[in-house]
Amino acid sequence: MDRYSPRQWLDLIRGHWGGIEIRNHWRKDACLREDKTRSRNPNTVAALGMVRNCLLLFLDEDRHTSNLNAFTEAIAADSNKAFDLLMREF
DSSP: OOOSSSSHHHHHHHHHHHIIIIIIIIIHHHHTTGGGGGOOHHHHHHHHHHHHHHHHHHHHHHHHOOHHHHHHHHHHHHHHHHHHTTOOOO
């Protein structure tokens, strides 16, 4: 534990959470409009959060698309693509 100074620990932690903010929260908010969710039902909010997380997971594994908006539009336009994603094994 004493390998790092308090300042180094702070930098490591901030770097870690900064990466999470950019990779996940920003994409979920800016592209998937997570913060605009109006439901107050905890089950609905949790289900929508899981769907958004799955979309990000599928996008990260898709070698052909790096654009989240294009990816979600392609899934919405083709129900077979959505079904194929859901049936994949990890």
